[in-house]
Amino acid sequence: MTTTSPETGGHPGAPSPPGLAGGPGDMTAPGVRVRDLVVVYRTPLGELPALGGVSLTIEPGTITGIVGESGSGKSTLALSLLNAVQPPGRISAGSVEIDGLGNVLELGGDDLRQARGRHLGYVFQAAQNSLNPLKTVGKQLLDLGRSHGADDPRALVRDARSLLERMGLDGARVLDSHQHQLSGGMRQRVGIMLALVLNAQLVILDEPTTALDMITQATILRIVREVHKERGLTTLMVTHDIGVAAEVTDRLAVMYGGRVVEHGPTMDVIGAPSHPYTQGLIRAIPRLSGDTAEARALPGRPPTLGTLPAGGCVFRERCPLRMDVCETVEPPPVLVDRRTVACHAVAGARQERVVREERVVREQERVGREEERA
Numbered sequence: 273m274t275t276t277s278p279e280t281g282g283h284p285g286a287p288s289p290p291g292l293a294g295g296p297g298d299m300t301a302p303g304v305r306v307r308d309l310v311v312v313y314r315t316p317l318g319e320l321p322a323l324g325g326v327s328l329t330i331e332p333g334t335i336t337g338i339v340g341e342s343g344s345g346k347s348t349l350a351l352s353l354l355n356a357v358q359p360p361g362r363i364s365a366g367s368v369e370i371d372g373l374g375n376v377l378e379l380g381g382d383d384l385r386q387a388r389g390r391h392l393g394y395v396f397q398a399a400q401n402s403l404n405p406l407k408t409v410g411k412q413l414l415d416l417g418r419s420h421g422a423d424d425p426r427a428l429v430r431d432a433r434s435l436l437e438r439m440g441l442d443g444a445r446v447l448d449s450h451q452h453q454l455s456g457g458m459r460q461r462v463g464i465m466l467a468l469v470l471n472a473q474l475v476i477l478d479e480p481t482t483a484l485d486m487i488t489q490a491t492i493l494r495i496v497r498e499v500h501k502e503r504g505l506t507t508l509m510v511t512h513d514i515g516v517a518a519e520v521t522d523r524l525a526v527m528y529g530g531r532v533v534e535h536g537p538t539m540d541v542i543g544a545p546s547h548p549y550t551q552g553l554i555r556a557i558p559r560l561s562g563d564t565a566e567a568r569a570l571p572g573r574p575p576t577l578g579t580l581p582a583g584g585c586v587f588r589e590r591c592p593l594r595m596d597v598c599e600t601v602e603p604p605p606v607l608v609d610r611r612t613v614a615c616h617a618v619a620g621a622r623q624e625r626v627v628r629e630e631r632v633v634r635e636q637e638r639v640g641r642e643e644e645r646a
């Protein structure tokens with residue numbers, strides 16, 4: 273994670289600092305609509321897509337988890353929500369509509385800095401290495417507050433201390449410390465504090481608990497949930513750990529090869545995964561699948577930018593349900609049992625079920641008519 277703004281070099285922070293007009297009390301959790309988002313990275317093989325047309329609706333007030341294997345595009349998607357993809361990457365198509373902001377991909381310069389400052393709080397991967405080594409955490413906090421118009425530094429410090437203490441740290445001591453005086457886990461919690469302290473309404477956390485021991489991880493997840501609820505936020509949490517997502521999120525988006533392959537209520541997705549990739553992910557984690565006798569790793573490897581197939585389904589090489597159509601046609605997301613799933617086999621099975629159910633209804637109607645006539 274990093275809390276460093278790609279644009280300003282400072283913490284991008286979060287909107288609506290204490291005392292700022294239009295503060296958190298006036299705000300509601302924003303919804304986010306990502307449509308047909310394509311992000312490419314320049315490589316020796318040319319520009320290759322890390323996101324291949326992602327569409328995802330994040331409901332206001334939810335904690336949405338983004339899960340998937342390494343390289344599936346989770347961080348690229350999180351960066352895109354802030355219009356913060358950096359070279360050699362480039363957003364080449366699509367839109368990201370955030371309530372109250374509009375399409376963030378059309379914002380630039382000061383508008384974008386303001387948007388990040390006032391509406392979006394985030395912690396990116398490697399946050400533990402992103403603090404300024406020359407300044408205490410407290411000094412950096414005050415700089416952050418000043419650059420975002422917080423008019424009550426004492427309230428800011430009070431809030432920061434309270435957040436740090438809730439995460440099991442000595443708040444006053446941490447604020448007086450320089451980066452080198454803090455462990456990696458402590459710095460990670462400082463990053464989370466900085467993302468939350470200015471009351472952003474949309475908070476994006478990229479792997480907030482990696483490198484933390486289990487107890488600290490559980491504490492952080494509890495705080496994220498509590499603060500989310502207390503402040504009425506919309507929260508997006510990127511994690512490669514589906515167990516973490518199960519504990520804290522309301523909704524889950526599963527990514528593979530730069531696509532969202534399944535998205536729906538967390539309990540539904542984990543309890544009865546639809547997409548063959550999600551099924552494989554869950555089967556590989558006995559404590560989620562309940563199948564403690566047998567953790568079955570997904571066969572094969574996830575694709576890299578260079579090995580992603582140009583057409584058809586990106587998962588087909590590893591898919592037990594592979595059909596001819598998967599070779600050539602990319603499966604569009606379809607609504608199945610309260611969730612969207614991008615899979616020809618799942619869509620086909622759903623279609624067959626619908627046809628069967630329609631046949632049953634027609635048959636019942638026919639019998640009913642005959643009984644009436646008789």
Ligand SMILES: Nc1ncnc2c1ncn2[C@@H]1O[C@H](COP(=O)(O)OP(=O)(O)OP(=O)(O)O)[C@@H](O)[C@H]1O
Binds near residue numbers: 345575
């Ligand atoms: N700066 C870059 N230059 C070239 N390719 C990149 C760059 N950043 C990411 N990629 C590629 O884009 C794809 C998506 O990467 P991304 O970091 O978004 O995935 P991720 O799911 O967040 O992975 P991880 O869990 O390892 O962080 C990967 O194939 C990755 O190698």
